[in-house]
Amino acid sequence: MGNNGGPVLVTGGTVLNRSGESRADVLITDGRVERVAPNLDSSLPAESAGGPRRLVADGCVVSSSFVDLHTHMREPGREESETIATASRAAALGGFGACVAMPNTDPAQDNVAVVEFVRLQGERAGLVTVAPSGCITVGRNGTQLAPFHSMAAAGVRLFTDDGNGVQDPLIMRRALEYARELGVTLAQHCEVSRLTEGAVMHEGCCSSRLGLPGWPAIAEVLMLQRDIELVRETGASMHFLHLSTARSVEIVRQAKNEGLPVTAEVTPHHISLTDEKLATFSTLFKVNPPLRTMEDVESLRAGLADGTIDALATDHAPHAAHLKDQDLSAAPPGMLGLQTALGVALAYSGCATRRVVEAMSWSPAAIAGLDDHGRDIEAGSPANVVVFSTEGSWRQTPESIVSKSINSPYFDVDLKGGVRHVVHRGEVVVAGGVLR
Amino acid sequence: MRHLISLDELAGDDIVGLLSTADHMAEVLTRPQPKVPALRTKTVCSLFFEDSTRTRLSFETAAKRLSAETLTFTAASSSVNKGESLRDTVETLAAMGVDVFVVRHKTAGLPLAITRWCDARVVNAGDGAHQHPTQGLLDAFTLSRAMKRGNDLSGVRVAMVGDIRHSRVARSTVRALHVLGASVVLVAPASLLPAAFVGSETIPDGWPVTVSHSLDEVIGDIDVLYLLRMQRERMDNAFISSPGEYSAHFGLTDRRLARMRRGSWLMHPGPMNHGIEVAVDLDSLDAHGVTNLITRQVTNGIAVRMSVLFTLFGSAAEAFDGQ
Numbered sequence: 001m002g003n004n005g006g007p008v009l010v011t012g013g014t015v016l017n018r019s020g021e022s023r024a025d026v027l028i029t030d031g032r033v034e035r036v037a038p039n040l041d042s043s044l045p046a047e048s049a050g051g052p053r054r055l056v057a058d059g060c061v062v063s064s065s066f067v068d069l070h071t072h073m074r075e076p077g078r079e080e081s082e083t084i085a086t087a088s089r090a091a092a093l094g095g096f097g098a099c100v101a102m103p104n105t106d107p108a109q110d111n112v113a114v115v116e117f118v119r120l121q122g123e124r125a126g127l128v129t130v131a132p133s134g135c136i137t138v139g140r141n142g143t144q145l146a147p148f149h150s151m152a153a154a155g156v157r158l159f160t161d162d163g164n165g166v167q168d169p170l171i172m173r174r175a176l177e178y179a180r181e182l183g184v185t186l187a188q189h190c191e192v193s194r195l196t197e198g199a200v201m202h203e204g205c206c207s208s209r210l211g212l213p214g215w216p217a218i219a220e221v222l223m224l225q226r227d228i229e230l231v232r233e234t235g236a237s238m239h240f241l242h243l244s245t246a247r248s249v250e251i252v253r254q255a256k257n258e259g260l261p262v263t264a265e266v267t268p269h270h271i272s273l274t275d276e277k278l279a280t281f282s283t284l285f286k287v288n289p290p291l292r293t294m295e296d297v298e299s300l301r302a303g304l305a306d307g308t309i310d311a312l313a314t315d316h317a318p319h320a321a322h323l324k325d326q327d328l329s330a331a332p333p334g335m336l337g338l339q340t341a342l343g344v345a346l347a348y349s350g351c352a353t354r355r356v357v358e359a360m361s362w363s364p365a366a367i368a369g370l371d372d373h374g375r376d377i378e379a380g381s382p383a384n385v386v387v388f389s390t391e392g393s394w395r396q397t398p399e400s401i402v403s404k405s406i407n408s409p410y411f412d413v414d415l416k417g418g419v420r421h422v423v424h425r426g427e428v429v430v431a432g433g434v435l436r
Numbered sequence: 437m438r439h440l441i442s443l444d445e446l447a448g449d450d451i452v453g454l455l456s457t458a459d460h461m462a463e464v465l466t467r468p469q470p471k472v473p474a475l476r477t478k479t480v481c482s483l484f485f486e487d488s489t490r491t492r493l494s495f496e497t498a499a500k501r502l503s504a505e506t507l508t509f510t511a512a513s514s515s516v517n518k519g520e521s522l523r524d525t526v527e528t529l530a531a532m533g534v535d536v537f538v539v540r541h542k543t544a545g546l547p548l549a550i551t552r553w554c555d556a557r558v559v560n561a562g563d564g565a566h567q568h569p570t571q572g573l574l575d576a577f578t579l580s581r582a583m584k585r586g587n588d589l590s591g592v593r594v595a596m597v598g599d600i601r602h603s604r605v606a607r608s609t610v611r612a613l614h615v616l617g618a619s620v621v622l623v624a625p626a627s628l629l630p631a632a633f634v635g636s637e638t639i640p641d642g643w644p645v646t647v648s649h650s651l652d653e654v655i656g657d658i659d660v661l662y663l664l665r666m667q668r669e670r671m672d673n674a675f676i677s678s679p680g681e682y683s684a685h686f687g688l689t690d691r692r693l694a695r696m697r698r699g700s701w702l703m704h705p706g707p708m709n710h711g712i713e714v715a716v717d718l719d720s721l722d723a724h725g726v727t728n729l730i731t732r733q734v735t736n737g738i739a740v741r742m743s744v745l746f747t748l749f750g751s752a753a754e755a756f757d758g759q
Contacts, residue, residue, distance in 0.1 A: 205632040207632075212544045216631070327542075
């Protein structure tokens with residue numbers, strides 16, 4: 001099914017760029033966009049006559065492929081739950097051309113050897129660009145700074161201890177000083193851990209009824225505020241992972257109004273699901289930060305729509321069935337996200353299509369420092385392209401999941417639109433919704 | 437009723453039905469041979485991942501009085517310590533032919549998870565701070581029968597005092613008392629109320645209660661004082677400053693006992709902490725006209741649990757007449 005570098009013509013779609021939308025065909029050769037113009041289809045030889053391979057995009061949007069700032073690929077160390085190869089398949093089917101691999105692997109991505117391994121496994125899988133993040137602290141234990149210089153020299157642009165917030169203000173201050181000097185970005189998981197010990201869900205009315213230990217919104221808000229002050233002091237840029245509370249949106253909005261170099265993301269599940277899902281006591285809905293209230297969901301949607309929140313990022317977190325088949329305290333937090341992100345965005349974000357593309361491609365590519373991604377579809381651009389429809393309702397089934405784990409929260413939820421084709425570095429990796 | 441996980445999911449009529457069946461069971465327990473053959477073909481397995489000898493023995497006694505076979509599984513002596521997963525443990529025991537699991541676990545929701553893992557019936561014997569439904573039933577049963585009020589406690593004022601936040605008993609007993617018409621006031625420092633109460637001007641949905649932060653304000657106006665167990669380890673996360681401080685403000689002291697109405701009642705789910713929530717000599721209650729129901733709660737636990745186990749497999753009237 002691959003085109004082995006041969007020319008490809010995307011026909012009949014609407015090309016969506018920063019400058020606007022236009023009906024145009026897109027000719028791709030040698031890994032780059034060669035021409036974008038109307039009616040190229042009729043002026044070039046048919047596929048059967050030796051012309052470029054056709055990808056029909058009638059009624060679809062053609063844009064730069066999506067970039068996920070937040071993918072747990074689980075390799076090395078947790079290959080029973082996911083591998084870089086299987087996560088790459090899920091990503092491609094979800095319309096992604098690049099994923100930032102989170103560093104909570106085993107061993108952790110806190111050194112050049114592991115970071116290079118992750119990048120190389122991504123190249124071997126060959127479906128999406130896998131951009132490894134690096135840890136802020138060794139082993140993500142919050143006490144010793146990871147080798148920033150070495151990892152930055154190896155191409156790491158985003159540093160995070162995701163899963164753990166950096167608790168120690170001294171460590172975070174020093175890390176920001178390093179980050180500024182190296183021109184890299186820190187990504188913080190905002191959680192004051194002393195306030196969330198044993199927590200399995202949002203602290204509120206539901207947790208109070210269900211008797212489940214609560215993760216209070218203030219645990220996110222306090223660290224967010226602390227780190228914004230550290231950004232103000234150091235001048236380094238910081239990205240805030242998976243915002244989950246209404247108050248967080250206000251705080252980030254204020255910081256941006258003050259011109260501070262901060263960015264933020266929200267997950268598909270935090271704009272589509274609430275803590276009431278935990279009334280089933282199903283571990284599928286245990287996630288960190290937790291699903292919160294409808295008021296939070298609405299604020300997050302508004303923040304995503306108005307750009308306060310820059311990016312939609314999946315926090316794709318596969319867990320093998322036996323890990324989720326435990327009591328709620330023992331089961332690890334996390335849910336799948338790559339294959340459903342676009343469907344959730346179109347169904348629940350309230351954003352226009354252009355804003356969806358911005359939040360799923362242009363902004364995250366910039367935050368991740370991925371120069372070959374999030375580019376307009378124009379002559380000379382690297383050919384990382386997604387073709388998707390914005391119409392049609394669907395539901396995910398366990399059979400459709402290509403991850404090694406099936407811990408998706410979306411089996412009973414209506415999603416919208418769909419990924420039709422994906423071109424990665426000029427190669428067709430998904431055609432007609434089917435993987436190469 | 438296929439399982440009993442939470443009193444919240446039972447209709448009021450079902451709760452009343454279980455209490456009425458418990459009357460039959462209480463009668464059985466007064467017979468010279470306190471046993472009926474109702475569940476002689478059934479196997480009831482206690483599955484206790486958290487220590488509670490009292491509750492386990494109560495359930496096992498109830499099962500034996502119904503002629504069920506009983507099995508006991510406790511985490512301390514089990515393969516859980518050898519790394520076997522909880523689901524594998526449950527499936528293994530279910531494969532031995534267990535009809536009913538009576539489950540105690542430190543995490544809310546685990547009994548419900550077991551209903552998804554096997555075909556056996558499940559009775560929740562306490563899951564985290566969620567529910568302990570048979571405790572709620574036995575409390576409502578004990579109080580209504582002691583007051584000779586049938587299944588009607590309307591107008592009865594109950595103060596439930598202590599660690600509501602971490603209490604599965606509170607979540608169960610409030611529901612059962614509410615179904616019978618009693619009014620409940622929760623009395624606790626703010627730190628020990630469920631999080632939804634904290635900083636809220638109104639009572640959160642799903643809690644048919646009022647709230648007071650002063651036992652002294654309510655002690656003279658109530659018919660029933662229900663004390664919850666105060667665990668010393670709550671000091672660790674600053675829920676209370678010290679057991680002494682808690683006792684002085686929320687315990688039953690001689691001074692407060694003297695202010696209780698004559699004809700009022702004292703309840704406690706056990707085990708008691710003498711010197712903390714119970715800071716009086718219980719033998720002195722009589723002199724103040726206060727009746728101690730604590731032992732009766734334990735006794736009635738057997739009849740109520742017989743009612744629950746029986747009701748899993750049939751409706752009330754059947755087996756008892758003519759036996």
